[in-house]
Amino acid sequence: MTASTDETGAGPREATTGPTADAIRETCIAIRELDAWYGDIHALRSISLDIAYGEVIALIGPSGCGKTTLLRCLNRLNDEVEGARVAGSVRLDGQEIYARPVDPVALRARVGMVFQKPNPFPKSIYDNVAYGPRIHGLATDRAQLDDIVHVSLERVGLLKEVRDRLDEPGTDLSGGQQQRLCIARTIAVGPEVILMDEPCSALDPIATARIEDLIDELAEDYVIVIVTHSMQQAARVSSRVAYLNHGSLIEVGETNRIFTNPQHKLTEDYITGRIG
Amino acid sequence: MNMTTVVLLLSGVGIAAFYAGRSRALRLGGGIDAARHLHSLPGYYGYFVAIWATLPAAFVLLGWLLVRERLLIAWVVTGLPESIRELPPGQLDLLLNNVLNLAVLPDAVAADPVIAAATEHYRAAVEISQWSVAVAVGALAMLGTWLALRLVRPGFRARNRVEAVISRFLVAASSIAILTTIGIVLSVLFEALRFFEQVPLHEFLFGTSWSPQTAIRDDQVGSSGSFGIAPLLAGTLLITLISMLIALPIGLMSAVFTAEYSTSRIRGVVKPLLEVLAGIPTVVYGFFAVLSVAPWVRGLGEALGLDVASESALAAGLVMGVMIIPLISSLADDAIRAVPDSLREGATALGATRYETIVGIILPAAMPGIAGGVLLAVSRAIGETMIVVMAAGLAANLTANPLEAVTTVTVQIVTLLVGDQEFESAKTLAAFALGLMLFVITMLLNVLGLTFVRRYRERYE
Ligand SMILES: Nc1ncnc2c1ncn2[C@@H]1O[C@H](COP(=O)(O)OP(=O)(O)OP(=O)(O)O)[C@@H](O)[C@H]1O
Ligand SMILES: [Mg+2]
Secondary structure (H helix, E strand, C coil): CCCCCCCCCCHHHHHHHHCHHHHHHCCCEEEEEEEEECCEEEEEEEEEEEECCEEEEECCCCCCCCCCHHHHHCCCCHHHCCCCCEEEEECCEECCCCCCCCHHHHHHHHEEEECCCCCEEEEEEEEHHHHHHCCCCCCCCCHHHHHHHHHHHHHHHCCCHHHHCCEEEEEHHCCCHHHHHHHHHHHHHCEEEEECCHHHHCCCCHHHHHHHHHHHHHHCCCCEEEEEHHHHHHHHCCEEEEEEEEEEEEEEEEHHHHCCCCCCCCHHHHCCCCCC | HHHHHHHHHHHHHHHHHHHHCCCCHHHCCCCCCCCHHHHCHHHHHHHHHHHHHHHHHHHHHHHHHHHHHHHHHHHHHHCCCCCHHHHCHHHHHHHHHHHHHHHCCCCCCCCCCHHHHEEEEEEHHHHHHHHHHHHHHHHHHHHHHHHHHHHHHCCCCCHHHHHHHHEEEEEEEHHHHHHHHHHHHHHHHHHHHHHHHHHHHHHHHHCCCCCCCCCCCCCCCCCCEEEEEHHHHHHHHHHHHHHHHHHHHHHHHHHHHHHCCCCCCHHHHHHHEEEEEECCHHHHHHHHHCCCCCCCHHHHHHCCCCCCCCCHHHHHHHHHHHHHHHHHHHHHHHHHHHHHHHHHHHHHHHCCCCCHHHHHHHHHHHHHHHHHHHHHHHHHHHHHHHHHHHHHHCCCCCCCCCCCCCCCHHHHHHHHCCCCCCCCCCCHHHHHHHHHHHHHHHHHHHHHHHHHHHHHHHHCC
C-alpha cells in the first residue's frame, strides 16, 4: 500500500494551521521501511514516516493495526518482548537507533514514553519522579534532585496539588494525577521525544481535558507522538495525523485536512466511523 | 441379617427411589416435554426422593452402630444373676469381655454356666437387635420414599432442596478438617498443662539445661531431670539461621533469574527441576547430611585446624538450607511475577537497565510477598524434623558455635516419644509441651507470613 504523505513544513496551508505550525523545523525522527513482527505476526509493514521537531503527531487506526507497536519501535521497547523482531531504519536526529553501537538504555532517556494505564511505581511521589534522574546520574546532590523533581511536577501542574505530600505513595493519587505523575517522571529525564500510548483512555473527561491541555503546553518543548482512539482528541491536540490499518501506513497529513478531506478511502471510512 | 446386607439393601432402595422419583416427575410433567413444565430437571426429583429414602435411614443405622456395643452389654448385664452384677467393676469387665469373645466364636460353649448363659443371652440379643434395626431401617426408607414421592409435583423445587443437602455435606466435610485441627491443638494443650503441673512454666521457658531423664524407680539415682527449653531453642535457631543463610540468597537469586532473566524455554526446564528438589523426601536429605555433608564439614574443619563435632549444626543447617531453596525460590518467583508488567515497562521506558529495574522497582514491589515467603520458609525450617534427627545430634548444648553438635525441639520430641514410655511421666509429657511450643511459634510465623503474602496480592488486583 502506498502512503500519501504531506511534506512536513511545506506548503502555505501547513503554515497557517495548528498551534505549532510555526515551530516546525527539521526532521526529528525519520522512519524508513520499518517492518515489525511478533513471532509470525507481521505487525508493521514497511512504514515510512517523518516526524518533525515541534509537532504533535497523532497515530490513529482500528484496534490491532499496529499503533502501539510503532510507538514501541521508536524507543526500542520491543527489544524486551520475546519473539519481537524489527527490520528497516529509524533515525533520531540523523542517527540510526537500530545501529549496533546504540545503547537502547541511552536511547530511552531521549525518547520517553507514557502508557495507556497510569503506572506509577509503588514508591513515594518524590521517588517516582526522582527515579529517572537518579539512574541517569542527572543530579549531583540532593538540592539539584529536589530541583528537577519540583520543576517536573510544576511542569505537569501537579506541584501545587501534591507539594505537601511528596512522601506519600504515588499510587494513592487519583487516576488523572497518576498519569500526570507519569508524564512528570518522563520529562524529569529530559527527553526530546515523548511517546504517548492512549494516555487518556483510562481517565474521566475532566482529567482527560487536563492532560490534553498539558500536551499543548509540552508541545513547545517536546516532539510528541500520541496514539489515540478519539478523533476529537486527535483533532484537539495534534498538528498532524497518521492513519494506520493492518500494519500499513495509509495516509498521513495535517490534522485539519485528514478530518475534512481524507485522500484515501480507508481513512475516510475510519474517521466517519464505518470501520474500526 | 448382618450390617453389610442392610447397607446393600438400603443402596438398592436409594437407586429405586431415584428412578421412581424421576419417572413420577416425568409423568406428572407430561412426558416428552416435561422439562418445560417441571421446575427442576427430572433427575433432581430422582435425587430428592433418593435422599429421603436413604439419608434418614442411614442416620439411624449410623446412630445404632455407635451405641450398639454399649446397649448390648447393658442388656446382657441386666440378664446376669444378682450376685454377679454386684461384682467390683474390674471383675465384671473381665467377665463381660469373656462373654464378648465367646459370642463371636460360633459353637463355642463356656464351661462356667453363668458365662454360657450370658453368651447365649448376648447372641440372642445381637440377633434380635439386628433384625429390628434392619426392619426399622427398611421401614424408614419406605416411609421416606413414600413421603418424598408425594411431594413430587411439577412446581416442586427439587433442585433447591437437593442443592441445600449438598451444601450441608460440603460444610460437614470442611468442618472435619477444622474440628480435627482443634482437637489436636486441644489435646496437645491439655497434655502440656499436665506437664506444667509437674514442671513449673518458668523453669521450662527460662531454664538453661535440658536433660529429661527422670527416675523411673525410686531407687534410681542422679536423674532428677531438668526441662529448660533454652538449649533446644538455641539449637533450633542456630540451624534455622544457617539454613536461611544458604536458602535465602540462593533461592532469591534463582527466583530473579527464572522470573526476570530466563527465556520461557529455560524457565520451562529450571522450574520443574527446582520442584523435583522440593519433592525429595526429607529422610533422603537426612542421610545425605549424615553420610556426605557431615564428614565433609568435619574434614574441611580439620584441614583448617578447627574442632568439628561429627554431628554439627553446620552440616544439618547446610542440608536444610538446600532443602528450603525451592520453597523460597518458588514463592519469590510468584511474588516477582505478580509485579505487573506495566511497572517493568515503565522503568525500562525511563532508560533503566534490566538490573536497575529489578533492584530499584521489581524487588521493592515484590518485597512483601518475598518476606511472607521467607517467613513460611523459616517456619518450615523450625518444624523440620528428619534432617535434624539424623544429622544434628542429641546433645543439648547451649551454644552459638555451628561446629558443635546441638539438638532441636523437634529432635527432642522424637527422642522423648520413641521407645517404651510411661505416659504419666514428666519426660513423656514434656514432648507435648515442646509440641505446643513449636506449634505456637510456627503458627505465629505462618499467620504473619500469610498476612504479608495476602496483603501483597491484593495490592495489584
Ligand atoms: N506482545 C505481543 N505478542 C504477540 N503479538 C502482539 C504483541 N503485541 C501486539 N501484538 C500483535 O501485533 C498487532 C499490532 O498490535 P498493537 O498493539 O500494535 O495494535 P494497536 O494498534 O496498538 O491496537 P490497540 O488500538 O488495540 O491498542 C496485533 O495483531 C497484536 O495482536
Ligand atoms: Mg495499542
